[in-house]
Amino acid sequence: MTQALSGMRVIDATQILAGPYCTMVLGDMGADVIKVEKSPGGDDTRRMGPYTDGESHMFMMVNRNKRGISLNLKEEEDKKILYELVKTADVFIENFRPGVAAKLEIDYETLKELNPGIIYCSISGYGQTGPYRNKGGFDIMAQGLSGIMDMTGEKDGKPVKVGIAIHDIAAAQTAIQSVLTAYIHKLKSGEGQYIDVSLVDSALAWTVWEAAAYFGEGQLPKRNGTAHRAAAPYQGYATRDGFILIGAANQKLWEKFCLYVVDQPQWLEDERYSTNSLRNEHALQLEVDIENVLRTQSSAHWLVLLEENGIPSGPIYSYDQTMNDQHIQEREMILEYEHPQFGTLKTLGFPAKYSQTPAKLSKPAPRLGEHNEEIRAELGL
Amino acid sequence: MTQALSGMRVIDATQILAGPYCTMVLGDMGADVIKVEKSPGGDDTRRMGPYTDGESHMFMMVNRNKRGISLNLKEEEDKKILYELVKTADVFIENFRPGVAAKLEIDYETLKELNPGIIYCSISGYGQTGPYRNKGGFDIMAQGLSGIMDMTGEKDGKPVKVGIAIHDIAAAQTAIQSVLTAYIHKLKSGEGQYIDVSLVDSALAWTVWEAAAYFGEGQLPKRNGTAHRAAAPYQGYATRDGFILIGAANQKLWEKFCLYVVDQPQWLEDERYSTNSLRNEHALQLEVDIENVLRTQSSAHWLVLLEENGIPSGPIYSYDQTMNDQHIQEREMILEYEHPQFGTLKTLGFPAKYSQTPAKLSKPAPRLGEHNEEIRAELGL
Structure with a gap:
């Protein structure tokens, strides 16, 4: 079966979680995602355990369905390869601190000269504007700023963080939907654009019940364990x-x-x-x-x-009970696949089940620089 | 400026949070969203406080940028209006329990006869398949099943729920991205399709760090307050x-x-x-x-x-500190608008900042049945 995003090319210059999660989902739905990793070293997640034969499971989890090229963007030759790639692409995504992409000469102003139709999405902790724009963006700090940490915890206890990196994931979700929306606009008009996504804004936009109570009546969302605020038991x-x-x-x-x-x-x-x-x-x-x-x-x-x-x-x-539950398994939320080097591995399944354009697992995450030659050859270099 | 989803028509037969949040975002980006509410009564959220002059702030928060029609789908005349609407639409979204849409004769099999290109998205607690498919879908139960509640809380405390309705929001996010993806496929091929989204699957797909540690090494994500699992302070x-x-x-x-x-x-x-x-x-x-x-x-x-x-x-x-922070305000995460009956109200802003196709607040949430006549007239009824 065809995939909905086949024909869309994405250049992914992000690392860690928010950006890679976004491009993973685009790849799951059929986009040709080329992950650009810094050389030497690659994505910082490559140095986060657990490992199999030196390859990080964290990295492999969020980088399936991508090809990988390693580039040193401080060298002109490698930067030219990136520029050639951008000319072939629909979407470019980066998550440097604001200002860094301009220093590397891979900011929107530069890249749109090469490809006026490019959709350029920046993901950062606090966004490209506002007084905190230059602060480093960490999920935990965003949970503190958005109020979500303060509203999570036991009634008489301390604030606690959400068990998953909710602001990183929220930024990924916002990036996915805004890239898809911009792509629809591009399909209709040919026009590209710039998109500014932040960790803080993205999960803050999810506090709709809390905002309604606060704007409507000044109510503050209090920590309340697992309990409903208005019903018992x-x-x-x-x-x-x-x-x-x-x-x-x-x-x-x-x-x-x-x-x-x-x-x-x-x-x-x-x-x-x-x-x-x-x-x-x-x-x-x-x-x-x-x-x-x-x-x-x-x-x-x-x-x-x-x-x-x-x-x-x-x-x-507990999470192992979740993973072993019959319903979770029948919903295909756990996928097994063969890795060419590491044998059978598991990954999470796809949350949306499409009748005509199903998401699929086409390839495992790339080793660092795995597709360097293949991609150079495609570019005629 | 043009909006990216102008020209897309969405019929929204959902209520409460997950479905309405999805269609709100589509409306923010320019889609013509027609919310179908049950008559009498409307969306259950209309009976959740706080209220201004009897109108629910919860309802108004997640139903901006939509027009509203009230229909009694058990009456043939009203069902025919829905059918006429479906013929004009790109997308139909519902969140009945599995099986109910078929009883109401508004399931995918029925609607695609009227409009073969329709994108039909179902949102439910557990999905359309699997042993739990007929259970009622509540955010709190989904948090328990996915393992997210167990990994959230103080180190020696009990599991606590995430302060926001994370699985409802996750289902909304998954529905948004899958509807947009299916719309891209429809723009290219003319083909519609069916999409099955569940609360449980949607946030479970976000546990990527936790899955990597569990699949890679059998590590379980433990509750740990606000603390990092491997670094201090x-x-x-x-x-x-x-x-x-x-x-x-x-x-x-x-x-x-x-x-x-x-x-x-x-x-x-x-x-x-x-x-x-x-x-x-x-x-x-x-x-x-x-x-x-x-x-x-x-x-x-x-x-x-x-x-x-x-x-x-x-x-x-605390949430009031968030709402009063200079950075949050400069990022336009709090919007003021004039409601024709209730004066100046506040709502949350848009997390993605687009250079060419910005999201915008075009209209406040509809009163129950506000656009009944307008929409009937458009259909020539």
Whole structure:
């Protein structure tokens, strides 16, 4: 089957996570992605473990479906190769600190002279404008600035970071959608353009519920563990062997829960628990009471009872449980592939399932400089 | 200026967050989005506060740049209006539980008979296939299943949920990029297609660092507060009036930190703190020691000293601090607009800054059924 982005060429001068994740997705959907790595050394991720025979799993995870060329952009000859590549491309993506691309003479002003239709996307920590533009961009600092870290954590605890690098991923997502949008514009008009994406802006734009409450009524999103801010029980609880989620947010579900799941009919007589708003007010005591019962049995035991009684619920999986879950596997979220040197490896699957233009795993991540000769030959050099 | 998606028409039969966020972004970039709401009642979000004159801020936040029509799809006359709309559209998006669209006779098989080129995107909690496909899809349950909740929280604490609805937003992001990709394919070939997006798959596909460590070496991503798993000090610390982030991850930065920021030269003689790996091993004691000093002064005081000494650092803002930050404002991440009934309102800005096809705020979210007559007239009904 054809792929939706076949015919799109992307020159990827990014490293670490945000940029490479963006270009990986473009490659998954069929774009010809050429990753330009600095020589010597390559992508900094190449020096992040774990490794197989010296090759980084972090690197391999986010650089599948790309070819690789290594260039020293401080040398004229290598810079010329980059320029020749840019002339053949639809998209150029970089994640240097603002100003560095200009020093290297690979900024938008320079590249659009070579290829007026180029779509040039810059990814940085804080963006190309504003007072913080020259600060180094780290996911953790962006989580702090956006307010997302402050709203994540236990009720009486400290702020905690989101378990994944949410701002890096958000910048990748924003870059993907803006590059695709600009490509649609280019297909219709022939015109290229410049796109400025930052880590901070990208996840901040996701705080829509929080912004609505704040702009509408000045409410601040508080840390609240796993708990819903307005309903109880609606959160995670400890069992004998882990944690599960229970969402018995209305009176009918609460009654079923007391009678048929935990067998505590006396809770229905308890005044503190008589309405959703009182249960929410006494959520901490309710948590203690519920966990005292739940700790007598396994998560699996309770999840079956909850399911049988139609109460929204689910496990809080550790990551290995996720990876071994039947549903996750049937959704093809774990792919196996053959690496020419390292044998069978695993990678994550594709979240969007297309009927006509499915994403596919065409090639493993390149070794450093693996396609140097192939790409030079294609350029006639 | 022209917008990149002008000319694209989207029929949006979704509600709550994931679907509406997706279509909001398409509308921000110029698509003609027609939101179909159930009659009576409309989008469930209309009954989620805070409100201004009975209109929900949650609803208004994620439904800007759309027109609205209210339809009762159980009535033939209204269903015919939907069918007529579909004939004029490029994209149809729904987020019913699997099977419901078929019962309503608005599934892909039905709609593609009316419009073979339609791009039909379904968003659901668990996807259209697999053993959990019929479960109700809630963001919190998806956070539990994907492992993201288990990897978020304090080191010795419980799992906590990510402060924002990360799986809802992830599904929106996946839907945006897959609809755009399918639209590129349609522009080139005329062919439409079906796309299956789930909340669970979408954020699971973001756990790339965690998957690399797990597939590569069986490492599980553990909860670790705000702390880096392999470097110290690299985390959040309490000050007199809040929390700040400090990333002094190498020896040189550590020495500067001890001498010029906290003025604790004796830490350089402390064997427990003599290398990064020892500091990491004693990170909890180091946290106590650092916080004892930091609590004597304000966050602002320490951030100036850290910045002066070139140590990566930043605030952990509460959301109101974020909204009032000069940089956030200069990046235009907060937009003001005039609502015809409610006066001046605020909304979040656009994360991608395009030079040629900027996103823009063309219209506020529709009142329920606001464009019923306009849209019927356009269809000649």
